[in-house]
Amino acid sequence: MGRTYRLLTAAAAITSLGNSGAMVAAAFAVLHSGGTATDVGLVAAARTIPLIAFLLIGGAVADRLPRHRVMAAANTLNCCSQATFAALVLTGTPPIWQMALLAALGGTGQAFFAPAAEGMLLSCVPREQASRAFASFRIGVNGATITGAALGGALTAYAGPGWVLAADATAFALAAALRSALHTNDIPPRTHRSKTLLQDLHEGWQEVADRRWLWVIISQFAIVNAAFAATQSVYGPLVAREHLGGAATWGTALAAFGAGTLLGALLMTRWKPRRMLLVGACGSLMAALPPAALATTLPPPALAATMTASGIGVEIFAVTWMTALHQEIPADKLSRVSSYDWLGSVGMVPIATALAGPIQNLTGTPTALWGSTALITLLTLAALTVPDVRHLTRETAHTRIERQAAQPTTARPLGARANPSQRAVPSPPPSRS
Structure with missing residues (x-):
């Protein structure tokens, strides 16, 4: 596989490692601040709602702009939100609304990242190697997710959720750097004919329909x-x-x-x-x-x-x-x-x-x-x-x-x-x- 595929796989494994641990840490951060199970659900929902709201826009933007730039920008937003979350937890007891707001920023970043990442991965793999490449990619991501959840739980119990959130912010920063270094010379150029974002969304829907x-x-x-x-x-x-x-x-x-x-x-x-x-x-x-x-x-x-x-x-x-x-x-x-x-x-x-x-x-x-x-x-x-x-x-x-x-x-x-x-x-x- 080419350099682009290897960098994408490495970056995906790094963010999966951090994300799976941060999911555990975020829940315990809410509980440690005096929140209830309902508050844990509210913070989780705060991440999911903007993810759903911005996904289609994220897909249209990723087909207009260089996908690796969109991915790096989304990773940077996630890095900033998680770093702020970590700082608030490490230095005090943040109110629920602040944690929900930061979770919402994370969901927004994911809404722009996910379509760009999938489009980038699919476009950089040769047809004759596609199945093996996707399976190998999934091995890396799934292995990192399992490892991250185990490490995140252990580190949350030992050092507290703030340090796990800080580690997730570091993972996003590293992934953004890797994705910024991507070269797209081996990816076929895209032709973009739509004039408006609404036309882009309609074209995407037509492909599905x-x-x-x-x-x-x-x-x-x-x-x-x-x-x-x-x-x-x-x-x-x-x-x-x-x-x-x-x-x-x-x-x-x-x-x-x-x-x-x-x-x-x-x-x-x-x-x-x-x-x-x-x-x-x-x-x-x-x-x-x-x-x-x-x-x-x-x-x-x-x-x-x-x-x-x-x-x-x-x-x-x-x-x-x-x-x-x-x-x-x-x-x-x-x-x-x-x-x-x-x-x-x-x-x-x-x-x-x-x-x-x-x-x-x-x-x-x-x-x-x-x-x-x-x-x-x-x-x-x-x-x-x-x-x-x-x-x-x-x-x-x-x-x-x-x-x-x-x-x-x-x-x-x-x-x-x-x-x-x-x-x-x-x-x-x-x-x-």
């Missing part, structure tokens, strides 16, 4: 991610406390899920399924396993095994999804499409986590968990009924030549993609997150 497989999967994961998030953040800790021995059991289960994502990414460095989304969607069915395991209160070893299997399946989807976007979306629209993808992935999560408690109070925990299982399963099966999802085929050198040769005769506009269900390709074969 014109591909049935794309909007079907985005719609599916809007609900699947919400149900999965409610399981991980609300129902899992509750079941662990009441039936499985407490927080240590749930921590082990989450670690097992993380190990599963590493195994899944490692598998995808070798496996290149031809029908990418068929395999990916089948993998995403494994997201239904954790709520089912919790609903039946499986013993801790069985729960850990289930979480590992779920992590493998989710990661198979993640890599095949990135490969499909890389293959099918024009390079100059990658960030805008990515912003719609991100919006679908996170848009329903705050609502789901807010409603998880009331639903559990109304129906009982097992019923709520079985509801999550049913939603994930039925929506994934519904996605699999769509021919474009089942038939989207990995491009080979031979089919790429055929596709390029067919373009002049079919008079497709520059950058347009063939309908995957119409390709004359022999057949046998969800990120977020």
Whole structure:
């Protein structure tokens, strides 16, 4: 892989290491300041709301400007907000509104960073190396996330949350420096024709709307991610406390899920399924396993095994999804499409986590968990009924030549993609997150 890919992967691992520890530290910073569980939720929501609000604008900006500059600017904003957060915690007891404001600045930075980062990564990888490159990238990010959560928890307990937040600010500063040093000579130039931001947003939406497989999967994961998030953040800790021995059991289960994502990414460095989304969607069915395991209160070893299997399946989807976007979306629209993808992935999560408690109070925990299982399963099966999802085929050198040769005769506009269900390709074969 080229220098750009290596720098992007290193920077992503550094920020993932800092971010996963900072999530633990931020919650304990609120509690140490005298806040309640409700205050922890408010600070978390303060980060999520601007993330959702600015994602589409962030995607349009990243397709207009040099993506590595947008990423570096977003990292700088995150560095400043986390450094201020750390200073307030280390020097006193900041009020909740200040922590919420700083969290909101962090969410704003993420809204501009995420589409630019995904567009940059997708555009710098050669087609013949795409699947392996994305799997290797995910290994680095997932490994850093697991390590960061463990180190962040230990450092928060030993030295206090302020130092973990300071370490996260340092990670953002280092990542901004790495991303500022990126060269884009090996990335194909983008042609930008839109005159206004609104036109950019419309073009991005048109790219999504014109591909049935794309909007079907985005719609599916809007609900699947919400149900999965409610399981991980609300129902899992509750079941662990009441039936499985407490927080240590749930921590082990989450670690097992993380190990599963590493195994899944490692598998995808070798496996290149031809029908990418068929395999990916089948993998995403494994997201239904954790709520089912919790609903039946499986013993801790069985729960850990289930979480590992779920992590493998989710990661198979993640890599095949990135490969499909890389293959099918024009390079100059990658960030805008990515912003719609991100919006679908996170848009329903705050609502789901807010409603998880009331639903559990109304129906009982097992019923709520079985509801999550049913939603994930039925929506994934519904996605699999769509021919474009089942038939989207990995491009080979031979089919790429055929596709390029067919373009002049079919008079497709520059950058347009063939309908995957119409390709004359022999057949046998969800990120977020």
